[in-house]
Amino acid sequence: MTTAAVSTEAHVAQNYSPLPVTVASGEGAWVTDVEGKRYLDLLAAYSAVNFGHRHPELVSTAKAQLDRVTLVSRAFMSDRLEPFAEALARLCGKEIVLPMNTGAEAVETGIKVARAWGYRVKGIAPGKARIVVAAGNFHGRTTTIVSFSDDDSARDDFGPYTPGFDVVPFGDADAIAAAITDDTAAVLVEPIQGEAGVIIPPEGYLTRVREICTEKNVLFIADEIQAGLGRVGETFACDREGVVPDLYLLGKALGGGILPVSAVVGDRDVLGVIRPGEHGSTFGGNPLAAAVGLRVVEMLETGEFQERARTLGAHLDAGLQKLLGHGVTAVRVAGLWAGVDIDPARGTGREISEKLMERGVLVKDTHGQTIRIAPPLVIRSTEIDWALEQLRLVLEG
């Protein structure tokens, strides 16, 4: 097969503006394109590949499950589901797990749970439940989720929009308190906003959100789909403030970089409001997903990956700080996750991303002047140094 034959341009809908790299294989923190050129992957599928490409333990877990059973009717539970759910609930310090597939489905599930809880437990009048969300959010691409996005490219021409959401500035706990009424069922936030450019809220924000939600009898839903599962140097981004939400929304890395796996995790008095037959998915919690998800949880239970994200993240941070004033105007780092604002005089985020790609480093631009860095947590410090050197050279022009 020639390179042209595998080009993405002819038959793939143009709903992304990808960097011109057609990836053929991957291992660890590296991917290889169809022509054999290697790239250090500093994006890791937007944090979905926290354990590296084709992590041997995850691949062997998946292969073993492929030899047993991969999909069963939802009328039956597989022998992988309960161990997965038990382990994930334990990791979260919660009681039960509702498995889904994509991140957006986990968010949709969280919204449904919050509304049902609002009506059945809190006593909100039918059809009145509201959810407070933050400006600049990214929770996925379904019609309900884009209804409360303030990103025009996510929303425009996709209405009519789903009502029932109140948007307040991110990082402003007082604004959340002011927006809550008797009809509010939940506050839904990313503990760190990923797609917005790794926006870290002021210290104490999550603590305050927790207090407000408890005081006002409102659920606190943390979308940890991108921030969670080791990325920030803790198991969850909420752990940075020792905060426990009512519901965790998880996805991306939960599938070990092998397949889509997402979940909503909470206690029985909240998540248990969903009754048999009310919600589900053909693929949610399937044997292959559960087997891989269980192995992911076991890997996180050792704390090794959180530790790597902490120490290597500090290393990344130190390197990025040196670029401040040299083509970089701001740096925000949480574990192995960084938003880097580029001086417009040196180019746009997109231009810098393309030049880095030419040098064998994959990053992604966001919001014009920002590049995002989220390498697999298996990356080595020497690889980070090399990538930072490429960034320095690109910024030097």
Ligand SMILES: Cc1ncc(COP(=O)(O)O)c(C=O)c1O
């Ligand atoms: C915080 C957050 N929530 C939800 C999603 C949606 O996940 P998915 O693309 O798997 O639907 C994303 C994806 O980037 C995300 O970053």
